Amino acid sequence: MDKNNNFCVIMSGGIGSRFWPISRTSYPKQFLDFFGTGRSLLQQTFDRFNKIIPTENIIIVTNQKYEALILEQLPEINKTQILLEPTRRNTAPCIAWATYHILAKNPKANIVVAPSDHLILNEDDFLRIVQDGLNFVSENDNLLTLGIKPNRPETGYGYIQVDNKIDNKLYKVKTFTEKPELDLAKVFVESGEFYWNSGLFLWNVQSITKAINEHLPDIAIKLKSDKYNTVDEQSFIDESFPLCSNISIDFGLMEKADNVYVMLGEFGWSDLGTWSSLYDLSEKDSEKNVVLEGKSILYNSQNNIISLPKDKLVVVDGLDGYLIAQNDDVLLICKKDDEHTIRKFVNDAQVKYGDKFI
């Protein structure tokens, strides 16, 4: 397999509202360095793939307003490697554009599609399975997703049920399921047939083009063009992209296609979807508090997660299980496990004060 045929698409257009107010529309989650490593989640994602994918084959799809941030955080890449969506859609239009863009550059491309804001702790294991996946899709016209063996009945993830075993870690996919209720999640985990859907996809450019044609014909009609890889690509996208429907690749394509496979891996993966998941992954003090950033003095306080600007001090007395998060001009204090309501907070703040605090 020619390494130069391998491409990576990093989806980096999210606004990370579940991490508001640390994640703000002007500076969302993927651009933040939650663990104080010195590299943002996007930068970590880039660094990771750059070990096996040529730099010039790494494509970032994002919103137009994040262009400057991307260029600042990833000076290694060329401006032409950033695909700037004129409007927020979902993953299906995003992936369709990236597909047509890469197809025009290299019809033999093998592609790994990845979110920009996930955590991967065991990088070697991860890269090994991505490499195996790229090998698989370079030789097979199938769609591949990476599945994670669940270690708890997580209700925040989608699950993949496996069908026939192809080899030790490769299975045909039977069904995709949405985020389950706890009871169902427990059944899933006990059955041994269900794996977490990591949101990482691999395919060759021909098979994903074919699958888009077949399962997302509306998007295919709107985005197919001879303008890709020409100076007219962006203006074409600015016109056509907003016409695409807001639909996810999971719902619009993966759940419908019959040539979907899952490769199983264990590489310390988390989608960092919630403050609780961040809490679980972070180092705790003796009272089980996590202080991500900021200075703190805590009394009679346990099980909290705190993030303030570096130079600020917070003194807390008598809180158990809370999230205390401040960024710029917004302070949020709520039960750590009530984080599914953060979207409601964001919404209410917008209704009350406009975009000022969003």
Place this chain on the structure above:
Amino acid sequence: MDKNNNFCVIMSGGIGSRFWPISRTSYPKQFLDFFGTGRSLLQQTFDRFNKIIPTENIIIVTNQKYEALILEQLPEINKTQILLEPTRRNTAPCIAWATYHILAKNPKANIVVAPSDHLILNEDDFLRIVQDGLNFVSENDNLLTLGIKPNRPETGYGYIQVDNKIDNKLYKVKTFTEKPELDLAKVFVESGEFYWNSGLFLWNVQSITKAINEHLPDIAIKLKSDKYNTVDEQSFIDESFPLCSNISIDFGLMEKADNVYVMLGEFGWSDLGTWSSLYDLSEKDSEKNVVLEGKSILYNSQNNIISLPKDKLVVVDGLDGYLIAQNDDVLLICKKDDEHTIRKFVNDAQVKYGDKFI
């Protein structure tokens, strides 16, 4: 009585640590406008007395580091009306200096001494009693304090026990008592013999000079001088004031003198000593939350008091009875009624981070 003999001494050197972090050493409580009236507590105190005392007879005693703040907040007064303590002492040295300063200007002076950070809701009633008090001390060589009829067994105030009744609102003082425990405070209130010690004192300059001589001889020796009202006053004070012992006028003088009287008044007084007292006095929303400043969206939250910078938003879900206070780079979250521990917080913050957050 010649109005020009009436002087007011406003004590404005406190650091307001019980309101940390809203009150900071660099900008303490008396300079803040807690109720959004447009005037700080100091300015309100000045405005109030200025209605019955000539502007040039209002003396502010403060710490050297607050000179600029005083001049900024009270442009009406002359720099010579500000007495700048070179070091923090207690009320006895402060009042002794003001006494000698005024004595050198006007040996017939009648003086009302007042803290700069108290709240007085019924200004007319207050000024009437101050005027009556000034009349009394202009004609009698007695020391007078203003007593407040208690409406609850407050443990945060000192109490005055009355002795012989002189007239409807004037009594000889029997004893001063320190802040009592709750059980004792209840007995005090039920007895009808005890009144809150407001910390407001009235006397003529001769009788307080005599009392200082008698009860605070150490301070009298250190501060008596012919330098007052000359260009050498400040340099004399810079040398002598730090040698004075740290002692309150209550403990060092009022509790010892036998010519102390109390004038009773009801004028909506609070020493604004704690966040709880501020909470009690403030307007509440339907869930009994007080938001002094800052923007807020509250869910499932009751009985809280919140103060943030005006342009900041706080979102709170699930807190009952807390104080949430932020100023500059410090955020404090604690039980509203645990405020007696704020001094501990300040202390611990200083031990841990030096003066940065104090």
